[in-house]
Amino acid sequence: MSDRIWNPIEHAPVEEIQALQLSRLIHNVYHVYEHVPYYRQRMDEAGVKPKDIKTLKDLAKLPFTYKQDLRDTYPYGLFAVPMEDVVELHASSGTTGKQIVAGYTQKDLDIWGDCAARAIVAAGGGPRSKVHVSYGYGLFTGGMGLHYGAQTLGAVAIPVSSGNTKRQVQILQDFESDILCCTPSYATYIGETLRDMGIRPDEIKLSAGIFGAEPWTEDSRRNIESLLGIKAYDIYGLTEIIGPGVAYECSQQTGMHICEDHFLPEIIDPDTGEVLPEGTPGELVFTCITKEAFPLLRYRTRDIATLSREKCGCGRTLIKMSKPRGRTDDMLIIRGVNVFPSQIETVLFQTNQTSPHYLITVDRVGSTDTLDIMVEMTPDFQFDAVRLVEEKQKEIETALQSTLGISPKVQLVSPKTIQRSEGKAKRVIDKRKLY
Numbered sequence: 001m002s003d004r005i006w007n008p009i010e011h012a013p014v015e016e017i018q019a020l021q022l023s024r025l026i027h028n029v030y031h032v033y034e035h036v037p038y039y040r041q042r043m044d045e046a047g048v049k050p051k052d053i054k055t056l057k058d059l060a061k062l063p064f065t066y067k068q069d070l071r072d073t074y075p076y077g078l079f080a081v082p083m084e085d086v087v088e089l090h091a092s093s094g095t096t097g098k099q100i101v102a103g104y105t106q107k108d109l110d111i112w113g114d115c116a117a118r119a120i121v122a123a124g125g126g127p128r129s130k131v132h133v134s135y136g137y138g139l140f141t142g143g144m145g146l147h148y149g150a151q152t153l154g155a156v157a158i159p160v161s162s163g164n165t166k167r168q169v170q171i172l173q174d175f176e177s178d179i180l181c182c183t184p185s186y187a188t189y190i191g192e193t194l195r196d197m198g199i200r201p202d203e204i205k206l207s208a209g210i211f212g213a214e215p216w217t218e219d220s221r222r223n224i225e226s227l228l229g230i231k232a233y234d235i236y237g238l239t240e241i242i243g244p245g246v247a248y249e250c251s252q253q254t255g256m257h258i259c260e261d262h263f264l265p266e267i268i269d270p271d272t273g274e275v276l277p278e279g280t281p282g283e284l285v286f287t288c289i290t291k292e293a294f295p296l297l298r299y300r301t302r303d304i305a306t307l308s309r310e311k312c313g314c315g316r317t318l319i320k321m322s323k324p325r326g327r328t329d330d331m332l333i334i335r336g337v338n339v340f341p342s343q344i345e346t347v348l349f350q351t352n353q354t355s356p357h358y359l360i361t362v363d364r365v366g367s368t369d370t371l372d373i374m375v376e377m378t379p380d381f382q383f384d385a386v387r388l389v390e391e392k393q394k395e396i397e398t399a400l401q402s403t404l405g406i407s408p409k410v411q412l413v414s415p416k417t418i419q420r421s422e423g424k425a426k427r428v429i430d431k432r433k434l435y
């Protein structure tokens with residue numbers, strides 16, 4: 001049985017999607033070339049003119065755009081319309097350095113609302129839903145994106161924003177919210193707060209959650225689903241492209257459909273820039289083909305994922321991306337070994353009596369990298385049994401050693417020691433960067 005969809009394009013034949021993509025791509029390459037001097041110069045340097053873009057494959061002729069280009073042209077250097085046509089500004093949350101600014105025309109906001117509405121419908125929502133938005137409102141795109149999505153759909157947007165977690169629970173109860181939108185780490189925190197307040201998941205009306213803005217694992221999904229008694233859906237996006245709604249998960253929960261009628265995806269080898277075949281993991285690159293104010297060409301997201309056109313059980317034909325494993329810049333290189341924080345999380349979830357809260361500290365002593373992991377235990381763990389603590393530490397260290405290929409030092413801590421996050425969680429401290 002097919003899922004309900006919001007926009008007919010979600011079910012369109014691939015040839016129709018690709019024909020639309022090509023005409024939109026050509027149109028937007030002209031738009032950018034004519035209105036953004038920075039892009040004109042980059043394209044001239046690369047020896048490519050808008051008329052050279054005749055097929056979707058010609059996309060590879062265009063130069064990449066890097067985060068550094070956005071910083072070099074900060075704040076408005078890549079805008080392709082005059083400021084009088086811009087109706088809203090947002091900025092990245094600045095997780096990795098200086099913030100960047102994105103502008104939207106009214107048409108851009110309408111596209112955003114439409115993409116986010118697709119995500120809400122894919123999560124089972126509809127015009128009667130009450131969408132509880134606990135992403136932070138403000139320059140961060142999380143709040144407004146789902147807000148516009150709910151309103152586009154004719155659903156109710158409840159702009160709670162993040163923070164004041166007990167009040168979140170009260171609003172969930174009193175307003176009878178049925179879809180919760182926030183980061184997966186905040187969803188965990190809200191779920192734990194509900195439990196601590198002695199409220200059972202079946203005492204609230206939530207049926208689904210749409211969680212994104214940071215990497216999360218399948219174990220984390222199951223944990224949130226059981227804490228809140230819901231089905232948890234992933235959503236992906238980034239400020240540079242539009243915000244949440246670039247891609248969204250369907251009933252199959254096996255990757256996210258990309259709104260490829262607006263954002264053309266490619267997967268490339270991050271070292272050589274070469275376009276990789278479908279199914280090969282690499283860096284996600286997006287080209288905006290409908291946006292007016294801030295239409296980036298071949299933007300290097302630094303997120304690692306794969307693409308798949310395999311038929312999806314939900315009936316959608318839009319290409320799917322895998323859950324991003326994290327950014328290339330999240331990857332830690334410890335003693336020459338590549339480590340993603342998500343690998344550590346997976347091991348911790350498989351260990352009994354650990355909670356999903358941990359803090360990774362990487363440092364350098366002399367010329368050797370060190371990896372320390374603080375792990376919070378569940379309330380039933382007996383800290384006074386010294387031998388038990390040592391055994392547990394050893395058990396986790398051995399499991400991590402066999403997954404990562406390097407040996408960490410594990411410290412077990414009591415419940416609620418590690419600070420909870422109301423937005424994107426900060427789980428890694430790399431002290432080597434401070435020297």
Ligand code: ADP
Nearest residue numbers: 092093094095212213214215235236237238239
């Ligand atoms: P910042 O770059 O300052 O963190 P953004 O809020 O624009 O600002 O973050 C976008 C980034 O968040 C993406 O490039 C990606 O790394 C991460 N992200 C967003 N959604 C997801 C998701 N569903 N899974 C994994 N990572 C995600």
Ligand code: ZN
Nearest residue numbers: 250312314316
């Ligand atoms: Zn699907």
